[in-house]
Amino acid sequence: MNLIKMVVIGFGGMGSYHARDLIAAEAGAEVFGVYDIDPVKNKQAASEGFFVFDTLEAVLNHPEVEAVLIATPNDSHQELSLAALNAGKHVMCEKPAMMSSLELEEVLSVASEKELTFMVHQNRRWDDDFLIIRNLYQTREIGELFQIESRVHGANGIPGDWRHLKEHGGGMVLDWGVHLLDQMLFMIDCPLQSVMADLSYRLGDPVDDGFIAYLVFENGVRAIVEVGTSNFVKLPRWYVKGFEGTAVIKDWDLSGEIVKQTGHVAHNDLVPIQAGQGLTKTMAPPSEEATTCLPLPEAVADFDYIYANFAKCIREEAEPIVKSEEVMAILRLIEAIFESAKTQQTIHF
Ligand code: NAD
The missing domain is CATH 3.40.50.720 (NAD(P)-binding Rossmann-like Domain)
Known part of the structure; x- marks a missing residue:
């Protein structure tokens, strides 16, 4: 070619x-x-x-x-x-x-x-951390994922010049937000039912310096997408819950773990633990037999890299990996996020 x-x-x-x-x-x-x-x-x-x-x-x-x-x-x-x-x-x-x-x-x-x-x-469809979570979503290794939390946290405020200005399309929703929302829609591949969002203006810029969006998909999956630029202590990059376990990817270095349930929790055998000024069985760790730790799966992209796909779309009329309707869905979601933050209402699609 x-x-x-x-x-x-x-x-x-x-x-x-x-x-x-x-x-x-x-x-x-x-x-x-x-x-x-x-x-x-x-x-x-x-x-x-x-x-x-x-x-x-x-x-x-x-x-x-x-x-x-x-x-x-x-x-x-x-x-x-x-x-x-x-x-x-x-x-x-x-x-x-x-x-x-x-x-x-x-x-x-x-x-x-x-x-x-x-x-x-939309290059972050090829990020290893995302591919690992997408793999878990598709293989159901910890059962169907029903809650997916995706975050990027930094503590440097908004970098650069035009990113501070509304007229240039500044702010974190249009910056990191686009990536995280694209990953979520690409992975879940199911229509959105609703979104509720809140923007942060902590740094005093005319544009948002972070946001939290709570998404509900028609298949029942709930997702939290959060970008923060005043986070001196970070929450994990990914935290996901499936019907049979939980997975976490802490950072770009792909440190993290999967804890999978091996059988049913024997509630009668749970021993209460001291928690603060009280006792709890609910929050006591599960017994060793009830769970097993697994390594995170391989990050594998089962699709061409973006430049190669772009070239094939032109030369061979290949299917684009980043489709126009997907890009439109992201922009519509972004508009709904701004609307929800302004009205403090849940936006239904
Ligand atoms: P930047 O400010 O570093 O660079 C922008 C460049 O565009 C500047 O050199 C500027 O002189 C030039 N420019 C401005 N108007 C122009 C025009 N009309 N014609 C030709 N040149 C023009 O910004 P950046 O961080 O490189 O961001 C650029 C774009 O890339 C943004 O849309 C941003 O969202 C995107 N971006 C994407 C990723 C990603 O991972 N996909 C990462 C960073 C930035």
Whole structure:
């Protein structure tokens, strides 16, 4: 398969990562060039050996450029995507796809009219911690999962510049939130029934510095998704409960464990423990025979890496791994999260 000739638009934190990662991945696409509005970034790209375009028009008018990878602040995604699609280029766009579902509708309609691929870079579907939890969800090793808690906690506030500003699509819902919500919807793959959410403005920014969302799916699964930037002590990255056990992944290093029930708890044999100023049987540890500890399963992605899939969508009309309707569902969920936080109401879908 001929490599897809891609131009990376925006050579900041993520764009420069893409440019280097695309080369390292050797997966169906190559960096044909780079374009940033900031001359300093262009100079940096040139010093790393990338061909640098002087203007966006030069990128879009170049007959050999087949696709662009948009890695600019969130509020510029729609304008750049539309310009690229209208110039006949395929698009891989950073998350969040757009600032609203309405913006996305317009982009998808142009992509479909022009028969071009528009894909969103939901790269965290390939994260090992997520793949392990997805494996548990699918294999039911600890029974059906009925409660899934996904969190990222940091203590550095909101980093960077535009991420503090509403007009640029700042805030944590549109940043980490997009990843965690995408993982949850991709894994559970069942319509959402409702969401209730609360946003944090503890740092005094005009955008949220964290949030908690409580999701209920039509198959009965409950999920908590939380992002925090003032958490000097972190809660685990994942905490999941199945009908036959509990699993935890503490951090990116994949430390964690599974505790599985081996048989029924013999309630009559439970010995009360001292707990604070009282006794409890309910919270006493289960007997050793009642549980067993298992290692976390392997992290396996049973689907192509995102660049390879993007290239196959263009060359071989493969099914996209990140589908347009999934991206639309994330944006609609995000809109519901903002609405729920504003009205303090549960939003039903
Ligand atoms: P950044 O500020 O580091 O870089 C953005 C770059 O875009 C800057 O160099 C800026 O000069 C350039 N730029 C701005 N407007 C432009 C335009 N109209 N044309 C060309 N260049 C333009 O930001 P970042 O952290 O790299 O984030 C960029 C995008 O990547 C955001 O949408 C963000 O959500 C996403 N992102 C994704 C991940 C991920 O894991 N998928 C991680 C980080 C960031």
